[in-house]
Amino acid sequence: MKLLVCIKQVPDTTEIKIDPVTKTLVRDGVPAIMNPDDKGGLEFALQLKDKFGAEVTVITMGLPQADLILREAFAMGADKAILLTDRKLGGADTLATSKALAGAARMLDWDLVIAGRQAIDGDTAQVGPEMAEHLGIPQISYVADVQYDDKAKKFTVKKETEDGYQILEFQGKALLTCLASAVKPRYMSVGGIVEAYDKEVEIWGADRIDVPETELGLKGSPTKVFKSFTKELKQPGQIHEVDAEEAVELIVAKLKEKHII
Amino acid sequence: MDFSEYKDIYVFAEQRDGKIQSVALELIGKARELSKVTGEKVVAILAGCNVASQAGTLIEYGADKVVVIDDKNLETYVTEQYTQAVYQAVTKFKPSILMYGATTIGRDLAPRIAARLGTGLTADCTKLDITEDTHELQMTRPAFGGNLMATIMCPNHRPQMSTVRPGVMPKSEPDKSRKGEVVEFKPTFDQSKFIVKLVKNVKEKKNTVDISEAKILVSGGRGVGCKEGFEKLQGLATVLGGEVSSSRAMVDAGVMPHDRQVGQTGKTVRPSVYFALGISGAIQHLAGMEESDCIIAVNKDKFAPIFSVADLGIVCDLNKVVPALTERLKKEIKK
Structure with a gap:
C-alpha cells in the first residue's frame, strides 16, 4: 500500500496576538508547527503502515523552511518527503493550491491520499476536496477513523457529522481529510530524530508538475483578497466594580431594560 | 466568461431527513437583503428525496423561486451524488452568487463543486456585502484563528461562491402569503462514480442542544x-x-x-x-x-x-x- 500524506506548516494561531497600537498581527516569535489536522492524518497513515506495511510519502507546498515539518514527519515514521516550493506558486488561493498539489500527486504512485480537514491559519477545509476533484477520485471529509480490510481491499471510514457519524466504505483510490481530535499523533522517536536529518527531502519546483502556469499561484487564483483588517470591537458599556448584591441589581435592571424579565 | 449569462442569488437549501436546516433560512434572509441592491431573484436549490413539499417553507422565508431536485439517489448526503446534482443545476441555471451553510455538508460539497466549475470559493463567511455599482459580492471571513478579518472577492469567475457560518445571518420573519415559483430539475446521474457507499448514518443523542x-x-x-x-x-x-x-x-x-x-x-x-x-x-x-x-x-x-x-x-x-x-x-x- 502506498500512502500520500499532505501536510502544511502553519503559525500556531493560538500564539498570535494583535499589536494594540498598529492593529496588525504580531508574527515575531510565533512558532511554526505542523498543522494539527494534518498531523492527525499522518498518524492514521502511520497506523496503516504499522498494520499493513504501507509506504508513507509526505508532501507539503510552502516556503523552503517548511522542510522542518517534513523532518518531523520523517522522525514520526514517514518514508519519503517532497517539498513543493516555487515563487510561481506564491499567493495561491485554495483552488490554485489544490491544482498544484493534485499536479504533484499525479507524478507519484499512491493508493490513498490523506490530508487534514483544515489548516488553522485559514480554516477553509477546501484544499482536500478540491484536490480530490482534480484527481477524479472521491473524498471523505471529517474522518475520525480508518480501517482497512486487506483481503477485500476495502477501506471503512468513520466520518463525523454535527449530530453523530457516518460509516462509509470504498474500494480503490480516494482522498480522506482527517480530524486531529480523533487520534493522538505519536511522538517523534529518538532514532527517528537522528535519522530525519540524514534522509533526503526532494525539492520540487513548478516545472516538476504538469499544470499550466496560468492555473498556479496568484495568477491561477479566482479569489482575491480585497482587504484585511483587525476587528473593530464594539463600544464597551460600563464596568462596575461592585459587591454581589449590587451586581444582582445591575443585572436585573439590564434584563428588564432588554425585556427579558 | 460572459457575466451577463449569470444572474440571481442562489442558496443551497440544506435539509437533513427532509428537515430544512436553520442555516438555509438564514441564507435566504441574507440573499433577500442582497437582492434589494441588485434587483435580482432569490432562488433556493432544494435537493433530497421526498422533499418537494418543503419548497413552500423556503418561499415563506423569502425565496422567489425554488429549484427542487427530488431523487432517490439524494436520500442521505453523500458527496458525489450531491455534487453531480447541484453541479448540473448550477451549469443549467447559472447563478451569479451561490451560498451554502458552513456545515459538515456545505463544507464538503461546496469545494467539490468549486473545483468542478473552476470558480472561487470563500469559506466560513461572517459578513456578506454587495457593491452598489458592479454587484460584486464582498465576502468577509475570519482568518488566523479569528485574529484577522479578510474581505475576499471573486472578480473574474462566476458563480461567486461562499459558505456562511450558521447562526451569523438573521432569518426573515416567515410570511405565509408570499408567492414563489417551484421548478423541478432532473439531473442525469453517472452511477459509475458512486464509489463511496454509505453503510450507516448514526444519530447520537448526546443530549444535543443547539x-x-x-x-x-x-x-x-x-x-x-x-x-x-x-x-x-x-x-x-x-x-x-x-x-x-x-x-x-x-x-x-x-x-x-x-x-x-x-x-x-x-x-x-x-x-x-x-x-x-x-x-x-x-x-x-x-x-x-x-x-x-x-x-x-x-x-x-x-x-x-x-x-x-x-x-x-x-x-x-x-x-x-x-x-x-x-x-x-x-x-x-x-x-
Missing part, C-alpha cells in the same frame, strides 16, 4: 472551573429559559462537551442575552459571541478582554453573583 438557537446563553469559562460550577450556571439558565455554553478552555479540560463550545473552533452564537461568566475573552471566543444583542460579563479581573465587548461589565466573584442572581430572578419571575 446552543446557536438559544435566546439566552449562560456561558462559563475558566473562572467557573468545574462541573459543580456549571451546575450552578445551569440553575441560572433554567430560570431564564436559556442554555449553558462554555469557552474552549472548559471543553479542552473535559468539563463541557464540544457542542456547547462558543468561539472560533466552536459555534457562533447571537442570543438576546449572553452571560460571560469567568470568561477572560480570548479573541477566538469573542469571534463566536460578539454579535449577541446584549453581553453581560462577570469576571474578577477588571482587565479581562471580555469587558471590551460587554454591554454590562461586573467586576466581582461569579460564585457569589450567580447564586444570588438565580434566587432573585426566581422571585422576579414569580411576580
Whole structure:
C-alpha cells in the first residue's frame, strides 16, 4: 500500500496576538508547527503502515523552511518527503493550491491520499476536496477513523457529522481529510530524530508538475483578497466594580431594560 | 466568461431527513437583503428525496423561486451524488452568487463543486456585502484563528461562491402569503462514480442542544472551573429559559462537551442575552459571541478582554453573583 500524506506548516494561531497600537498581527516569535489536522492524518497513515506495511510519502507546498515539518514527519515514521516550493506558486488561493498539489500527486504512485480537514491559519477545509476533484477520485471529509480490510481491499471510514457519524466504505483510490481530535499523533522517536536529518527531502519546483502556469499561484487564483483588517470591537458599556448584591441589581435592571424579565 | 449569462442569488437549501436546516433560512434572509441592491431573484436549490413539499417553507422565508431536485439517489448526503446534482443545476441555471451553510455538508460539497466549475470559493463567511455599482459580492471571513478579518472577492469567475457560518445571518420573519415559483430539475446521474457507499448514518443523542438557537446563553469559562460550577450556571439558565455554553478552555479540560463550545473552533452564537461568566475573552471566543444583542460579563479581573465587548461589565466573584442572581430572578419571575 502506498500512502500520500499532505501536510502544511502553519503559525500556531493560538500564539498570535494583535499589536494594540498598529492593529496588525504580531508574527515575531510565533512558532511554526505542523498543522494539527494534518498531523492527525499522518498518524492514521502511520497506523496503516504499522498494520499493513504501507509506504508513507509526505508532501507539503510552502516556503523552503517548511522542510522542518517534513523532518518531523520523517522522525514520526514517514518514508519519503517532497517539498513543493516555487515563487510561481506564491499567493495561491485554495483552488490554485489544490491544482498544484493534485499536479504533484499525479507524478507519484499512491493508493490513498490523506490530508487534514483544515489548516488553522485559514480554516477553509477546501484544499482536500478540491484536490480530490482534480484527481477524479472521491473524498471523505471529517474522518475520525480508518480501517482497512486487506483481503477485500476495502477501506471503512468513520466520518463525523454535527449530530453523530457516518460509516462509509470504498474500494480503490480516494482522498480522506482527517480530524486531529480523533487520534493522538505519536511522538517523534529518538532514532527517528537522528535519522530525519540524514534522509533526503526532494525539492520540487513548478516545472516538476504538469499544470499550466496560468492555473498556479496568484495568477491561477479566482479569489482575491480585497482587504484585511483587525476587528473593530464594539463600544464597551460600563464596568462596575461592585459587591454581589449590587451586581444582582445591575443585572436585573439590564434584563428588564432588554425585556427579558 | 460572459457575466451577463449569470444572474440571481442562489442558496443551497440544506435539509437533513427532509428537515430544512436553520442555516438555509438564514441564507435566504441574507440573499433577500442582497437582492434589494441588485434587483435580482432569490432562488433556493432544494435537493433530497421526498422533499418537494418543503419548497413552500423556503418561499415563506423569502425565496422567489425554488429549484427542487427530488431523487432517490439524494436520500442521505453523500458527496458525489450531491455534487453531480447541484453541479448540473448550477451549469443549467447559472447563478451569479451561490451560498451554502458552513456545515459538515456545505463544507464538503461546496469545494467539490468549486473545483468542478473552476470558480472561487470563500469559506466560513461572517459578513456578506454587495457593491452598489458592479454587484460584486464582498465576502468577509475570519482568518488566523479569528485574529484577522479578510474581505475576499471573486472578480473574474462566476458563480461567486461562499459558505456562511450558521447562526451569523438573521432569518426573515416567515410570511405565509408570499408567492414563489417551484421548478423541478432532473439531473442525469453517472452511477459509475458512486464509489463511496454509505453503510450507516448514526444519530447520537448526546443530549444535543443547539446552543446557536438559544435566546439566552449562560456561558462559563475558566473562572467557573468545574462541573459543580456549571451546575450552578445551569440553575441560572433554567430560570431564564436559556442554555449553558462554555469557552474552549472548559471543553479542552473535559468539563463541557464540544457542542456547547462558543468561539472560533466552536459555534457562533447571537442570543438576546449572553452571560460571560469567568470568561477572560480570548479573541477566538469573542469571534463566536460578539454579535449577541446584549453581553453581560462577570469576571474578577477588571482587565479581562471580555469587558471590551460587554454591554454590562461586573467586576466581582461569579460564585457569589450567580447564586444570588438565580434566587432573585426566581422571585422576579414569580411576580
